[in-house]
Each structure stands twice: as C-alpha cells, then as structure tokens.
Amino acid sequence: MSDPASYLQGEPPPMSKPLPYTQPKFDDFEQQRQHLKQRLAAAFRLFSKFGFSEGVAGHITARDPEFPDRFWVNPFAVDFGLITASDIICVDHDGEVVIGDYEVNRAAFAIHSQVHAARPDVQAAAHAHSVHGKAFSSLGRLLDPLTQDSCAFYGDHALFDDYTGVVLDTEEGKRIGHALGEHKAVILRNHGLLTVGHSVDEAAWWFITMERTCQAQLLADAAGTTVLIDPDMAKMTQTQVGGHFAGWLSFQPLYAKIVHDQPDLLD
Numbered sequence: 200m201s202d203p204a205s206y207l208q209g210e211p212p213p214m215s216k217p218l219p220y221t222q223p224k225f226d227d228f229e230q231q232r233q234h235l236k237q238r239l240a241a242a243f244r245l246f247s248k249f250g251f252s253e254g255v256a257g258h259i260t261a262r263d264p265e266f267p268d269r270f271w272v273n274p275f276a277v278d279f280g281l282i283t284a285s286d287i288i289c290v291d292h293d294g295e296v297v298i299g300d301y302e303v304n305r306a307a308f309a310i311h312s313q314v315h316a317a318r319p320d321v322q323a324a325a326h327a328h329s330v331h332g333k334a335f336s337s338l339g340r341l342l343d344p345l346t347q348d349s350c351a352f353y354g355d356h357a358l359f360d361d362y363t364g365v366v367l368d369t370e371e372g373k374r375i376g377h378a379l380g381e382h383k384a385v386i387l388r389n390h391g392l393l394t395v396g397h398s399v400d401e402a403a404w405w406f407i408t409m410e411r412t413c414q415a416q417l418l419a420d421a422a423g424t425t426v427l428i429d430p431d432m433a434k435m436t437q438t439q440v441g442g443h444f445a446g447w448l449s450f451q452p453l454y455a456k457i458v459h460d461q462p463d464l465l466d
C-alpha cells in the first residue's frame with residue numbers, strides 16, 4: 200500500500216495489440232495524490248451524469264498512499280457535478296479535515312473510515328443513494344445471476360441486513376465493514392449500495408455497473424419469471440468480468456469521455 204509503484208493488482212489478458220489505456224506508475228506520493236484526486240473528481244462527475252446524486256448524500260473515498268489511516272473524499276454539500284480535483288479534502292482517523300477548505304460529511308467518515316480499516320487491500324470505496332440501488336436494497340436480498348454483467352457480483356457481494364438511521368457512529372460503520380467481508384460490494388438494506396476496489400476507477404465502475412444490475416433485475420422481475428444463469432457458469436463468468444483489472448479497465452473509456460467533455464474537473 201505504501202509503495203507508489205504497486206498501484207494495481209491484476210494483469211491484462213494477452214492481446215495482440217496494446218490497449219489505449221495504461222495502468223499508472225508514480226514517481227512519488229504527491230504525483231499519486233494528484234492522480235487520485237483527479238480520478239475522484241471524474242468519478243463524481245460521472246455519478247452526477249448518471250443521476251446518482253441525492254441532495255448532500257453520497258461519497259467516494261481514496262486512501263492516502265503515504266498515510267494509510269487518512270483518506271481523500273468529496274467536500275460536504277458540493278454537488279457531484281461541480282467537483283474539481285482541488286476541491287477534494289483529506290480526512291484523518293479522527294475525522295478531522297487535515298487538507299482542504301470544506302467540511303466532511305459525517306456519514307462519509309463513519310462508514311468509509313471503518314471500511315478502509317477493515318480492508319487494508321482496498322484503496323477506494325463508493326456509496327451513493329442511486330435510485331435503483333436503493334429500490335433493490337429495500338428487498339433485503341442479494342442480486343441474482345441474471346445477466347453476464349450481474350456475474351461480476353456472483354458470490355462477491357453481501358447484504359447488510361439492518362437499518363438504524365443515518366450512519367453517524369463509527370460502530371455502525373464497523374458493522375458495515377464486517378458485513379462487506381472480503382467482497383467487492385455490499386447492499387445496505389433500505390439505504391443503497393457500497394462498492395470497493397483496488398483503485399478509484401475500480402470502485403467507481405463497480406458502483407456504476409451494480410446500480411445498472413439492480414435496474415436490470417427490477418425490470419426483469421417485474422416483467423415475468425426470470426431464468427438464472429447456471430451456478431457453475433456464473434462462477435466462471437465472475438472470473439472473466441469481476442476481477443480487479445476488468446473493473447479498472449471498464450472505467451477507462453468513461454474517464455476519457457468525461458475528461459473530454461468536462462476538462463475543468465482536472466483543475
């Protein structure tokens with residue numbers, strides 16, 4: 200975690216032509232921080248574009264590369280669609296803002312500090328009150344293997360089967376971290392989705408595709424009786440679409456497009 204070079208786990212599959220995107224390498228922590236802040240700003244712009252914001256709710260965090268008990272997070276009460284890299288604030292293990300001019304959302308600290316503490320392998324975590332994620336969360340159940348995309352979560356997401364109001368207590372965050380376990384995502388009952396990754400890119404992508412997976416299942420279940428993918432096939436597909444590299448790669452075209460359309464996010 201403290202080695203700037205070991206940013207990502209997972210390798211690209213063998214290909215005859217190079218990908219248009221390369222995994223980043225860093226010379227120092229400052230360069231890596233700037234990268235993280237720009238990736239966070241892009242993820243917030245994408246969350247805004249996809250309609251995931253709900254007032255002041257929602258947060259994406261990135262662990263500091265040098266100080267593992269600090270994380271970078273969006274400024275409280277700033278619309279996702281307006282966030283730039285320089286707006287991103289840094290919070291320490293006591294919830295104090297150590298870098299930045301904005302307040303931190305107390306729920307962001309209560310949840311994300313405990314998720315980052317429970318999962319040293321995780322560099323980033325994403326949570327928002329997106330419509331289909333919160334609608335599905337009210338069912339109090341896991342996602343079915345209904346589509347190829349849904350298999351990314353097959354055997355790799357959990358349910359936090361409780362709801363006790365706005366999460367302002369780190370003890371509640373601890374329980375969410377415990378429910379998440381070693382998975383990439385957890386459905387918070389009556390609340391919404393939370394995803395994690397070895398990069399901001401990966402955590403943001405899992406959130407985007409999980410929200411759409413919830414939407415697809417809600418549509419399919421409302422339309423009729425669904426046919427589930429066979430468990431062995433779902434498990435095999437999980438290894439194809441659900442790995443760290445696949446998550447990172449899936450975010451790259453979206454990053455390129457949002458930076459093209461909204462270059463001020465990098466400021």
Ligand SMILES: [Zn+2]
Pocket residue numbers: 256257306326327328390391
């Ligand atoms: Zn929330």
